[in-house]
Amino acid sequence: MKSICVYAGSNAGVHPAYEQEAIHLAKTIAEQGRTLVYGGSRIGLMGRLANTVLEHGGQVIGVMPRGLFKGEMVHQGLTELYEVESMHARKAKMMELSDGFIALPGGFGTFEELFEAVSWSQLGIHEKPIGLLDVEGFYAPLVAFVEQAVKAGFIHEAHAGLLLLDQQPAELIVRMESFVRPQKVNKWSELPATES
Template sequence: MKRIAVFCGSSEGATSQYKEGATALGKELAKQGITLVYGGASVGLMGTVADAALENGGKVIGVIPQMLEDREISHQHLTEIHVVNTMHERKAKMADLADGFIALPGGPGTLEEFIEIFTWAQLGVHEKPCGLLNINDYYEPLISLFNHMADEQFLHEKYRKMALVDSTPQALIEQMHSYQPPSVKTY
């Protein structure tokens, strides 16, 4: 795995554990020689994970829509930056660049990005691993929802297991390296 896209908040969250987790992920990506692909901002957990990767010798590719670039929140020290027209183009470009995906804590945008890429995996659009870095049990409600969907037969068990979960970057990336995609559902 050469590149991992990270979806995360443009805020730091309510506890320092989120920032610490983003820093640990950035460091681990750099340590393993994995390029970070992310939303291109200098603020919140986005800025934290990028700074940590860069400070530890890693490569960082940002993808930012023009409207956010115009607000001067883009990171100025990235290895590479792509300025796109829309949020849709941002997600598509990040998906094209990445070999896998990790969601750090974040708000509705982070959740939307992760759910879309997870759905694409379920549909067979890609066979890349999708992970949740469950810092401070942040993603427990989503994991419970996936379990509920599976119990109610709206999510097949093999697809529920596609959401890789761990609380440490090293263990989550290890799961991603050994990920085997399930067969695609046919009707």
């Protein structure tokens, strides 16, 4: 993975560990010579990520919708900044530029980006690994919710494994690099496998 897209909150959150682990992840990305792809903001966990990667000599690519947010939110010191026309275009560009995805703690925007990435993986649109950095158990309820959806018959059991969970950035990246997406799994329980 040469480039990693990180989905993260535009706020820093209330627990100090959220910021600490965002910085830890950013240092890991920079030290491993990888490029950070992210949403282009200078504030919140997003800003901490970008600043830390840059401070440690790494490359940072931001993608920001033109005119949607206040100008002071846009990080002006990035290696490269793409301005796109919409949130849809933003997610598509971030996906195009990235070899894998990591979700830090965040809100609705982070969740939306994460679930689009995993939905597209489930459908076979991409085969890139998706990691959850589980800071202070932030993503444990989500993993439990996915398990509930598997038991309820809405997610194939093999697809639950599309989300890789770890508490340490370096270990998560190792797991992502060795990830092999489940092949030929029929997502639709009412269709024969030959129609999937």
